[in-house]
Amino acid sequence: MQEAGAPFGAALPSGGPAIVTEGLTKRFRGGQVAVDALDLTVPRGSVFGFLGPNGSGKTTTIRMLLGLVAPTSGEYSVLGLPQAQALPRVGALVEGPAFYPYLSGTANLARFDAADPTAARGTAGRRIAEALERVGLSAAAGKRYRNYSLGMRQRLAIAAALLGPRELLILDEPTNGLDPQGTREVRALVKEIAADGTTVFVSSHLLAEVEQMCTHAAIMRAGRLVAQGTIASLSAGLVARVRVETPDAADAARVLGTLGLADVRPGDGDVTAELGGHAPERINAALVGEGVAVRGLAVVRPSLEDVFVGLTGEGFDVDG
Numbered sequence: 001m002q003e004a005g006a007p008f009g010a011a012l013p014s015g016g017p018a019i020v021t022e023g024l025t026k027r028f029r030g031g032q033v034a035v036d037a038l039d040l041t042v043p044r045g046s047v048f049g050f051l052g053p054n055g056s057g058k059t060t061t062i063r064m065l066l067g068l069v070a071p072t073s074g075e076y077s078v079l080g081l082p083q084a085q086a087l088p089r090v091g092a093l094v095e096g097p098a099f100y101p102y103l104s105g106t107a108n109l110a111r112f113d114a115a116d117p118t119a120a121r122g123t124a125g126r127r128i129a130e131a132l133e134r135v136g137l138s139a140a141a142g143k144r145y146r147n148y149s150l151g152m153r154q155r156l157a158i159a160a161a162l163l164g165p166r167e168l169l170i171l172d173e174p175t176n177g178l179d180p181q182g183t184r185e186v187r188a189l190v191k192e193i194a195a196d197g198t199t200v201f202v203s204s205h206l207l208a209e210v211e212q213m214c215t216h217a218a219i220m221r222a223g224r225l226v227a228q229g230t231i232a233s234l235s236a237g238l239v240a241r242v243r244v245e246t247p248d249a250a251d252a253a254r255v256l257g258t259l260g261l262a263d264v265r266p267g268d269g270d271v272t273a274e275l276g277g278h279a280p281e282r283i284n285a286a287l288v289g290e291g292v293a294v295r296g297l298a299v300v301r302p303s304l305e306d307v308f309v310g311l312t313g314e315g316f317d318v319d320g
């Protein structure tokens with residue numbers, strides 16, 4: 001579905017989703033279906049988490065969107081433009097670029113930029129400085145790459161994807177292999193880039209990461225789309241529960257039942273129940289009023305993991 005759009009350099013198309021796929025399918029030689037009839041809609045301005053366990057087809061989808069591998073069937077549209085016009089507006093980080101350890105950040109980006117036939121030579125210096133500034137590496141621009149931390153290395157890779165003005169940034173597992181500090185740096189950078197108005201499509205196998213960083217998500221499993229939507233809408237069908245930590249579990253369960261809470265489950269040292277429309281502070285007051293020793297009271301909202309388990313009946317194979 002390579003829709004005809006405004007020619008490159010004309011007013012930026014503002015309407016329409018950033019990415020649409022319809023029935024997008026990739027079957028590799030040997031019969032392996034990596035991506036199976038994928039219908040995806042990525043709204044403009046979203047931070048869209050493309051979530052799935054390893055091997056669920058995320059990288060293959062991204063490679064199709066970037067024109068690196070041909071779909072077996074189905075259609076896709078990026079920025080509503082023909083591919084040749086869309087790609088210069090898309091920054092991508094897929095299996096990070098190889099950088100030279102003995103060259104500085106600036107020199108590495110200069111080499112990277114020189115290899116891009118669509119990049120304007122005359123503006124390289126300015127664009128490189130801007131990209132380094134964008135990812136917070138200006139002060140380390142002259143430092144050798146081998147002396148960069150893991151987080152700095154990944155930020156340099158993102159800078160390489162930002163060497164031109166981008167409407168869409170596609171990042172394939174950008175926090176994979178990073179230490180906790182580097183992970184924090186990259187997550188913060190993704191949010192900053194999105195706050196500037198760039199749509200970010202980011203794949204991850206970490207549920208918690210997508211919940212923290214993204215406004216929307218699509219959940220993949222074995223090449224198929226399980227669900228997509230805003231983070232809030234994905235879990236909207238699941239009920240929040242209240243958990244009361246108490247040594248008086250039986251008494252607490254009785255009080256919760258009297259209040260009308262559903263699915264009351266007394267445990268060892270705690271009781272949980274569906275929150276429904278009840279106010280947690282009233283539940284607490286009622287418990288205390290009945291002489292129950294409340295050690296803690298928490299509302300447990302359903303997570304993306306609960307959504308995944310609810311939809312597939314399976315646990316997610318990694319945790320965040």
Ligand SMILES: Nc1ncnc2c1ncn2[C@@H]1O[C@H](COP(=O)(O)OP(=O)(O)OP(=O)(O)O)[C@@H](O)[C@H]1O
Pocket residue numbers: 028029032033034052053054055056057058059060061173205
């Ligand atoms: N070139 C290829 N030839 C054959 N099979 C492939 C090829 N590339 C990927 N696959 C298979 O397609 C499936 C999906 O792989 P893909 O890399 O897209 O998943 P992923 O969700 O990105 O996982 P990961 O995070 O591990 O890369 C896997 O079973 C993989 O083995």
